[in-house]
Structures are given as C-alpha cells and as structure tokens.
Amino acid sequence: MNSGDTLYIWQQESWPHWTYAHTRLAPLLAQVHHAQGLLLGRMHDIGLVQRHQATLRVMTEDVIKTSEIEGEMLNAESVHSSIARRLGVDIGALAPTDRHVDGVVDMVLDATQQHDQALTVQRLCGWHAALFPTGYSGMTPVRIGAWRNDAQGPMQVVSGPFYRPRVHYQAPPANTLDAEMALFLDWFNTASQDDPLIKAGLAHLWFVTVHPMDDGNGRMGRAVGDLALARAEGTTQRYYSLSAQIQRERKDYYDQLERTQKGTLNVTDWLEWFLGCLLRAVEGAQGTLSAVLGKANFWRKWADTPMNERQIKLLNKLRDGFDGKLTTGKWAVIAKCSQDTALRDINQLLEHGVLMRSEAGGRSTSYEIRSTAVDAFSSIKQALNEAAAPAKNQ
Secondary structure, three states: OOOOOOOOHHHOOOOOOOEOOHHHHHHHHHHHHHHHHHHHHHHHOOOHHHHHHHHHHHHHHHHHHHHHOOOOOOOHHHHHHHHHHHHOOOOOOOOOOOHHHHHHHHHHHHHHHOOOOOOOHHHHHHHHHHHOOOOEEOOEEOOOOOOOOOOOOOOEEEEOOOOOOEEEEEOOOHHHHHHHHHHHHHHHHOOOOOOHHHHHHHHHHHHHHHOOOOOOHHHHHHHHHHHHHHHHHOOOOOOOOHHHHHHHOHHHHHHHHHHHHOOOOEOHHHHHHHHHHHHHHHHHOHHHHHHHHHHHHHHHHOOOOOOOHHHHHHHHHHHHHOOOOEEHHHHHHHHOOOHHHHHHHHHHHHHHOOEEEOOOOOOOOEEEEOOOHHHHHHHHHHHHHHHHOOOOOO
C-alpha cells in the first residue's frame, strides 16, 4: 500500500467522524428497543433465581461463541463452572477450569458487570492480559497489556496460503495508536446524542478498525460492544448473546466489516446489519427463557423425589441440552462411577417416572426425561403465572 493510497476508512481526511442515515435506521432501532423491552419485562416477572440461571446460561454461550468466532474452541463445562463461581450461582459440582478459560470469562464479565465504570487504557490492557495469560497466542509470542508495535510489519487481516495471502484489511500504523485510542476512549466515555444502540455498533466497528493489540482484537471489540449494550440497558444481567448470533452469521459479519473498512465514513449499512443481528439475538433469547422456566418447573415437580448428587447432575445436563443419547456408559463416564452404579441410578429414576427409555433405535438402550410438548408448554405457562402472582413471588 503506497503512502498516497486511500484504501481504508482510517486514511480519510474526516476520520473518525462517522455519519449515518438516522431516518433509515429509525424503524429498526424501534424494533430492537421494543424486543429488548419485552424480553426484560418477561425476565423481571420470573423471579431472581431464574434470572440468575438465565444469565449463567447466556453468559456461558457468550464466552464460548466469542472465542469460537476466532476459531478457538473452549470447554463448555469449564466455562459454565468458571462463570457460576464468579456469579455465585449454585450448580452443584464444579468442573475444573484453567487460566485461559478464566481469562476470557473475566473479560466478558467485567464488560457487563462493571459497565458503569469508565473504559480506560488500563482496563483494556487488563482484558488483554487475561486473554493471553501465558504471553503466547498458540506458538506466537504476544505483547501483553500494551499496544502493538508492528515490529513484524503492518497489522493485517489475511487469509489464504502463506505464498499467496489475501489481505482483507490493514490497520493504522502502530505509531498512531496512542492518539487513536485516546480519541476513541474519550468518545466512548462521553455522553453523546447517538442512540445507545447506535453507539454500541459504532464502538464495535471503531475498536476493530483501530486493531490496537497484537491479537484478541475481535474478542475485545465484542466485549466493548457488550459493555455499551449493558450501559444502554442499565443492567448487569444478560438475557441474550450478541456474540452467539454473530457466530451464527460469521461469514456475513466478516464480509460486512471488510466492506465497511474499505468504504466511506457513512456507515449506515454496517449499523443496519449490526442492529438486525442484535434484533435476531434478542428475539432468539425467548428460547433461553423457555428453557430456564421449563427447568425450574421440572425441579418443582420432582422436589420431593429422593435423588443423589449423580442423578441431579445428569438430570441437569439433560435439561440443559445433552449432546447425543444418554446411555448407561455415558452416565458412568460423566458421573465418574461404575456401570453398575450408573444402571442403579437410572433404574431408580425409571421407577419414579422421571426418566423413560427412548424410542429411538440403536444398539444401546438410551434414556430421556419423561415429558411431552404439551407438558412443556403447560410448565412454562404455570411458571409464568406463579411468578406473576404477588403472594408467590420469591
């Protein structure tokens, strides 16, 4: 790229003075605000315990998916346990975690739980250090808690084989980062006339465009956006995951970023996509709510049935969405017990009517929770009615 070329938005004379067509975005903004209001209203009606469970479920998905977007797979049980420990939510036995999982969790939780605190250089550097506790990204050393220095050349986003790479984007030079980030942080921490959801979309775009770190810019950019969304909603509890929705639309997400970063400072198209993605995330959270309510009603129904810790753990796994079929062998592995003990656990639950043998074929007998679609609907309706009644609330 020659010094006289103007290929990216940060090279334009008016950078970073964003513009957008508010009249075009207004109907979509109204839809997102309406959907957020409906979701928050439903969540406030279901009681504190269920809200904590919903937040735990959503934050677990958020941490897993924000890393998955970058091609990194985290252990779901470790993430779930790490978040539960930090939120003080009782989930029974906790799975072991490691520094890397804890680091991603710390960043995501800090962004949402401390949304009322200023975003500073020190805070961003703390997030970065948490993401890379060993000082390495894979086998590559990373400058921890500091802006990149471009010692190995310009910061570029590339794909394809090393002998014929395709450059999707090149970030501003490292010697401009102090000024770039000072401008960004001043804007982020200052009240503006922008709708808070617009500000979240601009913050996400602005951060990943500056790309201030050696690595982790995507995850940090999404955390910055989540912080802005938490400020907009005024709550530390999360009932939807934008990162999970972005992961589902991952290709479109990167295409939109590349087009925007090679376009003009009129970012209406980006904001339209961002708000649409956010709307789909909020509307999709109704499934999370239904799952939490169904799980709560399930345990109310079987509250008087004697169960050991292994049975409670496995039933919770089934309620949370078990991957594949539950067999005696899988029960033994997950519960860390013998096959005979697993079979006794299962037979007891069969006798109580909690479990039933699955009708699905296969060489091994599998089991599932005894329920029907009608029962699930009735459970959700009952839980909502009970939560809304003042005499039974809390």
